[in-house]
Amino acid sequence: MESVTGDTREKLVVERVPKGLFIGGRWRGAADGATFEVEDPSVATPLCSVPDGGPLDALDALEAAVAAQEAWAATAPRERGEILRRAFHLLLERQEDLALLMTLEMGKPLAESRGEVAYAAEFFRWFAEEAVRISGEWHAPPDGNGRILIMRQPVGPTVLVTPWNFPMAMGTRKIGPAVAAGCTMVVKPAPQTPLSMLALGEVMAEAGLPDGVLNIVTTTRAGEVVEPLLRDGRVRKLSFTGSTAVGRKLIEQSAEQVLRTSMELGGNAPFIVCRDADLDRAVEGALQAKMRNIGEACTAANRLYAHRSVAAEFTERLAARLGGMRVGRGTEPGVQVGPLIDAAARDKVGRLVDQALAAGAQPVLEGGPVAGKAGYYYAPTVLAEVPADAEVCREEIFGPVAPVITFDTDEEVLALANDTVHGLVSYVFTENLRRAVWFAERLESGMVGLNKGIVSTPAAPFGGVKQSGLGREGGRVGIDEYLETKYVALDM
Numbered sequence: 001m002e003s004v005t006g007d008t009r010e011k012l013v014v015e016r017v018p019k020g021l022f023i024g025g026r027w028r029g030a031a032d033g034a035t036f037e038v039e040d041p042s043v044a045t046p047l048c049s050v051p052d053g054g055p056l057d058a059l060d061a062l063e064a065a066v067a068a069q070e071a072w073a074a075t076a077p078r079e080r081g082e083i084l085r086r087a088f089h090l091l092l093e094r095q096e097d098l099a100l101l102m103t104l105e106m107g108k109p110l111a112e113s114r115g116e117v118a119y120a121a122e123f124f125r126w127f128a129e130e131a132v133r134i135s136g137e138w139h140a141p142p143d144g145n146g147r148i149l150i151m152r153q154p155v156g157p158t159v160l161v162t163p164w165n166f167p168m169a170m171g172t173r174k175i176g177p178a179v180a181a182g183c184t185m186v187v188k189p190a191p192q193t194p195l196s197m198l199a200l201g202e203v204m205a206e207a208g209l210p211d212g213v214l215n216i217v218t219t220t221r222a223g224e225v226v227e228p229l230l231r232d233g234r235v236r237k238l239s240f241t242g243s244t245a246v247g248r249k250l251i252e253q254s255a256e257q258v259l260r261t262s263m264e265l266g267g268n269a270p271f272i273v274c275r276d277a278d279l280d281r282a283v284e285g286a287l288q289a290k291m292r293n294i295g296e297a298c299t300a301a302n303r304l305y306a307h308r309s310v311a312a313e314f315t316e317r318l319a320a321r322l323g324g325m326r327v328g329r330g331t332e333p334g335v336q337v338g339p340l341i342d343a344a345a346r347d348k349v350g351r352l353v354d355q356a357l358a359a360g361a362q363p364v365l366e367g368g369p370v371a372g373k374a375g376y377y378y379a380p381t382v383l384a385e386v387p388a389d390a391e392v393c394r395e396e397i398f399g400p401v402a403p404v405i406t407f408d409t410d411e412e413v414l415a416l417a418n419d420t421v422h423g424l425v426s427y428v429f430t431e432n433l434r435r436a437v438w439f440a441e442r443l444e445s446g447m448v449g450l451n452k453g454i455v456s457t458p459a460a461p462f463g464g465v466k467q468s469g470l471g472r473e474g475g476r477v478g479i480d481e482y483l484e485t486k487y488v489a490l491d492m
């Protein structure tokens, strides 16, 4: 499609996505014929419609997954790995079209969508390599009587629920290890961004994934579709990425059948700039940690703590950088800040900023909602002297707003950083090794960025503590979430 430009190319990219539920290797409409519209948030107009799956469709998808499970578990690890490797190459071959599709349905700038397609593909490469390394143990017990054999087997049919903010990578981070381990799946993508997942389904089929291993149900009826699956005794696992509130509800629903659960939930990341930080690196890191994905990331720096001796300079430099970022439609060259996902998201960000200003915060960069554009734009905003207990520091902002809080001692800022129910990621900027380790050991989060504003990589275990989640995705342990351990006692 290289010769086609502008609107025509956008239309073609949307047109060529299969608009169906993907069940048992076939594309089809919802049983009751329902559909829903997918919107382009940059212009607030519909892009296309996709099937609005209901409980009957979900059950069909589960039947297909259950029927495929036994043969899939018995498929050679190398074959499972090769399918992932082919899918990795296909994603990269189609990177441009897939990136445009993602930008159209989600809003992020094209460069970031390209980055996400590559990041999403890397999970397939990583787990293609892990598929052939699933191993067990064989050893004698301490008393020498008999032998202990430990084998690892696929958990079984899984339900995967994904959010809109990383529409492809949050899928491959689950699908990759599930395929590698030998599990079949029913995937429910977010209704704002189903197209990237449907395009991914097509890629998986082309890569040779057998029918029924991956099933996709697009829907606006999340509760009606997912709950019956979790209560059906044939599902063995749920992997969810989304908000803590929904995650908590799904853990409750999973309790009935005592399902294995992996939970990647909300964050409230502290970003700490110590007195001895290299301010160039700290500003650059803050820009990445705050502005990646328009601030709509679970890993986004939500509270920026700056030591009193550097707070003014750090805040001014950050405001200058954020103020220079170009806001607009993600498809336009040079745009760095796209629209937020919908009106509710934009209004929530505005409300948090208003509350912070009313509580005494000082505006350093006044962005705010962008007038005169049809999409859901909010320009970057920096606030200084934010009271540590302001709502903006307690809730996930999910937008391009940087609240800066001043602190005096390491102990004080550590207590502030840990004063949250969340614990996904923390960031610390310091040139002092002793201080860096002191913070890294004491911060209550599953991940720590030391002088680094981005921590995500398929090669490391991603996940949170406290109410940010259960389990890890990626790294050597990522596949464990999809494997059961079986112990066989041998009488020799």
Ligand code: NAP
Residues within 6 Å of the ligand: 161, 162, 163, 164, 165, 166, 170, 188, 189, 190, 191, 192, 219, 220, 221, 222, 223, 226, 227, 241, 242, 243, 244, 246, 247, 249, 250, 263, 264, 265, 266, 267, 297, 298, 299, 396, 424, 464, 468, 469
């Ligand atoms: P969300 O509202 O929790 O939704 C996530 C997914 O769950 C969507 O597909 C959603 O579908 C579905 N869902 C909602 N209610 C459900 C129910 N009762 N039963 C089954 N499924 C249900 O979160 P979001 O707004 O899409 O995503 C943003 C959140 O995700 C943030 O909190 C962010 O921090 C978190 N996140 C975490 C990570 C991580 O790795 N820790 C990564 C990315 C995002 P509907 O939209 O139809 O309700």
